[in-house]
Structure formats: C-alpha cells, structure tokens
Amino acid sequence: MMSAKLFDAARQRGLVMIKERMSRTFKTKKGVTVRIRPLLPSDTPHLVDIFEHMSADSRYSRFYQPLDHVAPERVWREAEAIAHTPQQVGFIAFADLPGQPDAPVGAARYVCTGDDVAEAAVSVRDDMQGQGVGTQLLALLAEEARARDVHKLTALVQNSNKAIVRVLNRMPYQYERTAVGADIELALDLTALKQRQG
Numbered sequence: 001m002m003s004a005k006l007f008d009a010a011r012q013r014g015l016v017m018i019k020e021r022m023s024r025t026f027k028t029k030k031g032v033t034v035r036i037r038p039l040l041p042s043d044t045p046h047l048v049d050i051f052e053h054m055s056a057d058s059r060y061s062r063f064y065q066p067l068d069h070v071a072p073e074r075v076w077r078e079a080e081a082i083a084h085t086p087q088q089v090g091f092i093a094f095a096d097l098p099g100q101p102d103a104p105v106g107a108a109r110y111v112c113t114g115d116d117v118a119e120a121a122v123s124v125r126d127d128m129q130g131q132g133v134g135t136q137l138l139a140l141l142a143e144e145a146r147a148r149d150v151h152k153l154t155a156l157v158q159n160s161n162k163a164i165v166r167v168l169n170r171m172p173y174q175y176e177r178t179a180v181g182a183d184i185e186l187a188l189d190l191t192a193l194k195q196r197q198g
C-alpha cells in the first residue's frame with residue numbers, strides 16, 4: 001500500500017501538472033506579455049474591472065442586454081455570481097498595462113448544460129481586443145473541456161459578431177452555426193479536428 005507521504009507527493013505532483021496544464025503565458029503582437037490562469041472565486045474584483053473596460057457594444061455582445069448605465073452594486077453582484085458559479089471551468093488573463101500593472105484583461109468560462117455539452121462565454125476588454133487574448137483563452141478552455149470529456153462548446157451570439165467567428169476560425173476544431181431567430185448558435189465540436197489543407 002502507498003504510504004501517506006508517497007500519496008501526498010503524488011497528489012502534489014498531480015496538482016502541479018494540472019496547474020501547468022491550466023496556465024499559459026504568451027506575448028501579443030504588440031509585445032505585451034499576457035498571463036492566463038484558472039478563474040477563482042476570489043476573482044470578483046477582476047471580473048468587475050474587465051467589465052468596466054468594455055464598451056456598451058462589447059457588453060451587449062457578451063451579456064445580451066444593454067448595460068451601458070448599470071449600478072456598481074449590480075455589476076459586483078453579477079461578477080460575484082460568475083466567479084462563484086459551481087461546476088464551471090474558467091480562465092482569466094492578466095497583463096501589465098501602462099498605469100495598471102497586473103491588469104485583468106479577459107476571461108472565459110464554460111458551464112455544463114448536458115452530459116458532454118457546455119455553454120461557453122469569453123470577454124476581452126476593448127483596449128486589448130484584436131491581439132490574440134480571446135483566441136488563447138478559448139483555446140485553453142477547449143483543451144480543458146476535452147480533458148474533462150466535454151465534447152461540444154456552444155455559444156449564442158449576435159449575427160454581427162465577427163470577432164468571435166474569427167476566433168473560432170483559429171481553433172483546430174470544426175464548428176456548426178445554427179440560426180436562432182436573428183442570432184446564431186455556434187457549436188464547437190471538440191471531437192472533430194479540422195481537415196488540414198494541402
């Protein structure tokens with residue numbers, strides 16, 4: 001039988017491996033270093049900060065409701081609810097920005113909606129969009145989902161949301177688009193790798 005000491009060491013090694021799998025650092029085109037780590041319940045203030053740096057359009061794209069004038073208490077409550085959601089997997093990205101070291105710049109998460117299906121959401125603060133943060137967050141989320149036997153990640157988005165479609169185009173997986181009224185549901189199939197061209 002494994003001794004308590006050996007068991008502890010194995011557990012610790014396992015935790016370190018999971019931590020490594022779930023963290024990533026990369027440099028944007030503009031040379032900004034972005035650090036991604038798992039989302040924690042203590043990240044409420046960071047989620048509020050990201051929200052405060054999103055335009056009305058970005059907020060609408062993410063939350064599907066006009067949120068340009070919203071009471072700070074409500075923002076805090078919603079962020080707290082997201083940070084504390086049970087059964088979710090999430091990631092948060094940080095970067096050293098001028099005047100704001102270690103600034104939270106984006107977050108992504110999924111919540112299981114079926115045995116092997118989960119609903120995903122991602123947001124990046126406006127001044128950090130278009131630099132690959134959304135792509136890295138979604139890639140990590142998809143990897144983690146696969147490791148946990150989630151086969152499909154879905155998201156309901158506006159038809160006009162070109163950015164999320166471009167992010168999906170960068171993923172190695174196939175995806176389907178289904179019209180839902182004026183919107184589209186995107187479903188990333190984590191079991192179907194894209195065919196390589198050529």
Ligand SMILES: CC(C)(COP(=O)(O)OP(=O)(O)OC[C@H]1O[C@@H](n2cnc3c(N)ncnc32)[C@H](O)[C@@H]1OP(=O)(O)O)[C@@H](O)C(=O)NCCC(=O)NCCS
Pocket residue numbers: 057058059061062120121122123124125128129130131132133134135136155156157161162163164166167170
């Ligand atoms: C969607 C979103 C997360 C993408 O994040 P991002 O960090 O900007 O994405 P990336 O930098 O990885 O960009 C991927 C591609 O989208 C492009 N892109 C980024 N913002 C764009 C925009 N507003 N319009 C068109 N294309 C855009 C990038 O140029 C890049 O294109 P490329 O592949 O040709 O180089 C971000 O735009 C966002 O937070 N939007 C508001 C919330 C939202 O719509 N969430 C999705 C629904 S839950």
